[in-house]
Every structure is written in structure tokens, then in C-alpha cells.
Amino acid sequence: MLRADGVSFAYGDEAVLDEITVSVSEGGLLGVLGPNGSGKTTLLKLLAGLLTPARGEVSLDGLRLHGFARGALARRLAVVPQETELIFDYTVLDVALMGRYPHLGPFEFEGPGDLDIARRMLDATGTAHLETRPFRTLSGGERQRVAIASALAQFDTDVSSPGRVLLLDEPTASLDLAAQLDIMALVARLREEHRTTVVLCTHDLNLAARLCDHLALLREGTLAAAGRTDEVLTRDTIAGVYGVEADVHRHEATDRLTVLPLRTKESA
């Protein structure tokens, strides 16, 4: 279980997060929602151990994140940034193999096992056929999937090892519709087939409604609401957090909530 307990954070004098407590249980899928600038990405970085909270602490299965050795943590917890830009022509396989970093010594070359894992993860993300392509020639959706494969390749494959956590920052923000659906399907599948705990932050309410079973809704660095998706995603909370009047109803085909923003509160 990944848990942030009363964490606060500031960039210099500028407070970004104040006393946030969220948690996601093993195999769960937590969505972190909020308007731009509400602190979603900062919370994700705190959960990933990329930032150190000023107050409070983040723990994985009850152990403080900063008590982990870097490599040990990386083998259990991986992050996929919003966009992955490379400046050189690495192949797709090269990128996937970068996930094996925490498993190798400084002078070690990847062995057959590492290669096998990288390829399985490319397979799992539907990008195996791109193996020798330069990463920079891929479409946005393909890049995102390869980035996820690279993150997945970080995990210990030992079945007895404790669960792993995948943190996704705005996974669909810059993608077209088809690619968005692909990524959503991929995340859902990973969760089921690979016993992976997922935290994703997004400003896409429908994506969150579609995928997440729990939500944390941030507003200006504070936790506005948290809980099961259908408890959090209500007309009132959306109006309170986004200042938008929205229609929330259950979609018949997917049996999921959908949110249709109608008008801003000022114009109402």
C-alpha cells in the first residue's frame, strides 16, 4: 500500500501542497484530479519519492519511502512522465531496456533475462513490432506506450516479491482519441494482469471516471475530496473545485460515470 500522510510541500516560499493524506491499496487504481496548478504533479512526485515532503511522509507498505535504497525503490515503484522526449536516436528496445537500470551494476551489460523482460513489456504494451525503430520517430501514443513498457521493465519479476506501483502523470494529455482509448485499455489491463497498483493524475474527469476506483480531488494544494469514484465525482464537488456546473450521470454502455461540463458558475 502506498500512502501519503499529511504531506506538505513548497517550492521556495510558494506553498504547493498542504497536509494531504491519500492512499491506494495494493492492486487499486487511484486518480488524482484537480484543475491546473492544484498540485497534482507535485503530489505524484512526492508519492514517487522524487521530491521530499517538507512535512509528513510517504510510505510504501508501511516503510518510509526515503528509507529505501534508490535501486530497491525503483524496482517496486515506477513513474511515467506526461511526455518522454529523447535528444538522441535510441531505439525502442534501448528505451525499454533503460528500465533495467536498477537491476544492473555500473559496468554490466544487459543479459538474456533483461532482454526478455524488456521485450515482454513491449509486447504487453503492444509495441513489440517497433523494437528497432528510433524512439523519436514514433507517434505520441506509441511513445507513451513504450515509456510505460520501460517503466514496467523496472519491476522485479519474482512472483513472490511484493506488489509494485506505477505512477502515471497525465498519461493521455497529448494524445488523440484513439491513442487515449488505447492507453486506458492498457492501464486497465496492466492492473488486472500484472497485479500493478496504479496512481494516475489527470485533469480528464471522464478518464478518471472510466478507470479509477478511488479519486483524490485537489484544489489549490488542499484535498477537496477523496474516496470512491462515485462518491467524489458529484455535481457539488465539481462545482466546488472547478467552478463549473456539470451534468454527472451513469453511462449505459460502460456503466461508468460520465461528466458533461455545462457552464462556468459565473455565467450561470
Added chain:
Amino acid sequence: MPSQAGLLPVVARATAGARRRRAWAVQVGFLLMAVLAVLCAPLVGPTAISLRQVFDPTVAFADNVDAQIFFIARLPRTLAGALVGGALAAAGVVLQALLRNPLATPFTLGVSAGASLGAMLVITLGVPLTLAGVPAVPVASFVGALAAVGVVYGLATMRRQGLSTNVLLLAGVTLNSLFSAIILFVQYLADFAQSFQAIRWVMGNLDVSSYQPLLWALPMLLVAAAAFARLPRALNVLTLGADSAAARGIDVLRTQRLAFISASLATGAAVALGGPIGFIGIIIPHLVRLLVGADHRLVLPASACLGAAFLVLCDTAARTLLSPMELPVGVITAMLGGPFFLWLLVTRGGGPR
């Protein structure tokens, strides 16, 4: 669409063994190229010398012109060329990855301007000839180089914890301009002959005519090389960005610091030895990536070897083409490097494709 990155083929579904063999082949190939260049260059020159005469034990070295041409005029400068070329190319690779900027060079962070200012001050102020047995110009240029990167590093780490590569880049560029202005000012105050000497220093010269300068540079280059050896895998991951690298278990700050210091050390030593010879630190890494792909485990050693071979070649041209006149080697690297780089920019587009 090419199904590979780099001209040397990457085989789809290659096994780990095949990948390892390819890596070895690439490294051995480039190493052979460097060794071949170093072995052949001293045999080439404007004067015809006889190898038998060079190694003739019956003639005293002081009287043996062929031996002196081989062992004093050619061999030290060939070795200097290999060391300087290798160091600059490797430093270029490391800095491009560190700054995540393919246009970075070993001189982007102010090293060459600092070194030039140091050399300039010694040449124009007429500082005593040697400091502790080492000629003052290389010492001053080395100190100038380290002072410049020290300032840049201080600025980049001042604002927040961690190393801001943006500040690093901007501070480097600014410092380059500032130092250039100071150089012009010093030059303005200097005598004509002195400023001419200083300008000539900037064009680079590998004619060390003794082994001493090599021995002074060697320890620093070895330290830098030892640091470089630890870097390639981390540099690969660093090109994903600092957060992605940290999430993969890399101690980003430590890696950046190691990369920055070792690249600066290598560049400073190279500049002290041969002057700020341009273009090697940028064209060689790009050429190597074009050939073998982006993996720094190949790019770094291959660039060092190709940089060594390339500079040895350029320097052989510098001392041979207009004999008995000597051409500034920096002019040759720039004349070969400039067009090549433009070609690269046009055909490869430079950025994401």
C-alpha cells in the same frame, strides 16, 4: 523509414549475446582505428626519414636527425593529438547528455574562454616562464578553465538543491561572452606581438616537442577517463530527463556532478595541452551516433577513439600540407567540421523527427 538507429545494423530480436558481440566489435573497431592512426602518423611528414636510421643504436640521439624528427617532432605531437582529440570528443559526449542538448560542446560551459583568458594573461603580462617547472601558459589556461567552470557550477547550484542544467547552459554561454570581452580588453592593452601570440594560441597547436606536457596532462585525463567509465549507462537514462532518471534509481545529482566535473577536467587538460581546438567535441559524437546508435556505452568509448584518430589526422595535415609552414590545427578541424556539421543539420534535421 529506417528500421534502425545508426548505420551499423541493429538486428531485430537480437539476443543478448549478439548485442554484446556487436558492442565489442564496435569498440574494438574504433580502438583499432585510433591505434592505427597513432602508429601511422609519425611515419608521415614533410621530411623523408628512414626508420632504420631512427632506430640506429650506433648514432647518438643528439646527432640523429631522423630520430629527433621521429621522437621529438612527430611522436609527442601525435600522442598529444590523440589525448586531446579523445578527451574533447568524450567530454562532448558527456556534456551533450548532461545538458540534454545535442548542440553542446566541451566549450559551451565557458572552459575555452576561461582557458584563453588564463593563457592570454600569462602571454601579455609576461608572467615568469614556468610555475613549479611547468610552463606558465598551460598552467594558466588550465586554471582559467577550472575557474570558469567553477563559476558556472556555483551559479547552477546556488538557487536550489540540485543542478539546474538550464542555468548551467545559460551561465556558460554568458560567461563565454563575458570572458571574450575581458580577453579583448586585455588584448587591447597588450603589445601587438603579444596579442598576436595570444590569438595564435587560440587556434590550437599540438607541437609540444617534448613528453613533459603529456605527462602533466595524463593524470588528469586518467582521472577523467575513470569517471567517464562509470557514466555511460546513467547518461543513457539521464537523456530521459532528471525525474525519469531518478525514478529509475539514479542518483541524479551525483551523476550530474560526476559528469560535469570529469568533462571539465578532461576539457581543461586537453585545452592546456593543445589549445581550444574546436569542433571535435561536437562533430565526433554526432558522427559516432550516426554510425553506432545512441547507446552511450558505445558512443563514449567510440567517440574517444574516433576523436583521437581524427585529431591525429588533422594534425598530420597541419604539419605536412604547407611544409615548412605549419597550419593551425584548429583551422583544419573547423574547416572539416563546419561543413560536416551543416550537412548533418540539413540531412538529419537536428531535432525530433
Added chain:
Amino acid sequence: MTRIRRLLVVALAAWVVVLTAQNRPARIVSIVPALTEALFSMGAGPRVVGVGSFDRHPAEVETLPKVGGLIDPDMEQIIALTPDLVVLYGSQEDQVAQLERAGISVFVYAHGGLTDTLATIRELGGRTGQDVPADALADRIADQIAQVRSRIAERPRPRVMLVFGREPGTLSNVYASGGLGFLHDMVEAAGGDNVFSDVARESVQLSSESMLTAAPDIIIELSYDERMTPDRQAAEREVWNRLRAIPAVQAGRVHLLLGNEFVQPGPRMGDATEAIARAVHPEAF
């Protein structure tokens, strides 16, 4: 009739004298060190009102306004000195045009060999109304050089390498005289054979190899740094020991000559030639 004729001649002569006196520049600026020195040597010194930043000779120039040099002539200051003749370098085309637009006469200096330098001195005398002392100065220099030539005339001519620039403490960036220019002429006049006389340039940048191959019997190194300490002079000569196969090094015939007369072709050119001759043929003096 003859009286009238004589009167006419006198009048004409007087007119010519007045004309030349009017043309005789009263305020001269010179930024070419060798010619500044020549102006003083030919008696035009009192009329010099501004000199180049690198001018050191004669001592009087120290008190005059410095107006820049080859790269950085300060045109504003030059014009503010209201000169009627400015002596400057041939490469300073923009400045020449600027001065001509301002109606100020210019004397353009062209670098050349010994004979060119003597001709330049005479010409400068003509332009400043100092024809007679200028000719005398040129004759004196020519005479000095002729004396040097006759002293060494019958002697074997050793091979000489004349170095005028080098990175201190190393054998990097060595510049030597090629087969053109006053340095080459001075070496030849001093009874040496310039080892790079077949290079049709004033200066040659040398590699260690070309110096080893040239194998001069004598190396003469010039430095304008007159204040170089004896220790440093010894150290600079010592540097040459790296190339022991050069006969000059083996024989200990590496000479360091200090003073700007060696690098500026001016009135002390005869002295400079003699000093070189003393180094090349010590036995002749």
C-alpha cells in the same frame, strides 16, 4: 635683359620656397612606430603632435598623446589634434578615406624590405619638407649596412634561422622570417643565409620538424621585450635544447637579441643589422 631674367628666376625660386613652406605640414600624427622614430631622426620631431600607442622611440614620444595603433586608431582623437599630415598603415583604408574626406593629408606606410624602407624615409622627408636630413638619414643607414656587408664579404655564409615570435617557454607557435621583407634582408646583409629564403613570404610558422629539417647553423631570436631578465633570457634559450639535432643548438649558437629596433624597420636598422652580423660573424668584429 639678363638682370630681368635673373630677377625672374629669383622670384620664381622665392615662390617655390613659399609654396613648399605652405605645404610643409606643421602638425604631424604618426601611428607607425618606425616612421615616428624616423620623423624625429630627420628633425621633424617638434612638429609631431600625436603618436601610436606602441611607439617607444625616441624618449620624447612618451610625453605625446597616444592615439591607438594598427588595429585601433582613435580617429576622433587624431582629428581633434588638427593634424595636417597623418602617417598610418596602408591596410587602414577606411581611416585613410576618412582623413582624406576631412581634407587631412595622409602618408601611407607600406611594409617592405631594406630598400623599400630607405625609400620610405626619403619620401617621408619630401612630404615633411625635411628632404635634406631625410636623405642624410637614409644615406647613413645605407652606409652602415654597406660597412657591415664589406666586413663579412669574404666570409663563409652560415645558415641562419631568424625567429621573431614564439610562445614563451615552449617551442610552439614559432614564427621565423621567410624570404621577403626587411628581416630577411638584414640576415642576408649580415652575412647569413636565411634557411627559409625560398619561402616567398615575410613570415613562416614552423613546426619542430621543419626546424629540424632546416638545420640552421645559427638561430637568432628577436624580442621587442628589452626588459627581459637575464634568468628569463637563459631559460628562453634553454628551451631550444629540446631540438638538439639542430647544429645551432649543438654548437650553442642560439642568440637572443632584445629591442624593438629588430622588429621595426626604422632609423636604427643599421644598428640592428650590425647586431645580427655580430651574432653571425663574431670573429669579424
